[in-house]
Amino acid sequence: MNELKNFWESIKNSPSVPTNREKDPRIIVAESLVRYGDSIEKLKSFESDLIFQALENSEELASLLRQIGKLDTSIKLCILKLNESQSTEYVDELERLTTEFNSLASEFVEKLKSLNQ
Numbered sequence: 001m002n003e004l005k006n007f008w009e010s011i012k013n014s015p016s017v018p019t020n021r022e023k024d025p026r027i028i029v030a031e032s033l034v035r036y037g038d039s040i041e042k043l044k045s046f047e048s049d050l051i052f053q054a055l056e057n058s059e060e061l062a063s064l065l066r067q068i069g070k071l072d073t074s075i076k077l078c079i080l081k082l083n084e085s086q087s088t089e090y091v092d093e094l095e096r097l098t099t100e101f102n103s104l105a106s107e108f109v110e111k112l113k114s115l116n117q
Helices: 002-013 025-044 048-057 059-085 088-115
Strands: none
Touching: 025 059, 025 088, 048 059, 048 088, 059 088
């Protein structure tokens, strides 16, 4: 994830790259990928045993994790499509998917924390 953050910082600080999101979809893609990476890191910060135990005891957490998994797959497919097409067609979709992923991941982390207190 540090690579993504470094990539984003290099884009953000580069004078040759416009900062207007409407004009440069690369900024939208970079922001989306950094947000996605941060959420993945949050999820990875928990011990696997703790997550498995919580999933066994909470259908709500299990459902959230299934939704997160589906979004993760959709994000990866969207990234592939974006790379293959080299067009801005998938930029808005990537932004929407990563925003939803981030929201669900945050909700999952909060619920997991509350179960373990």
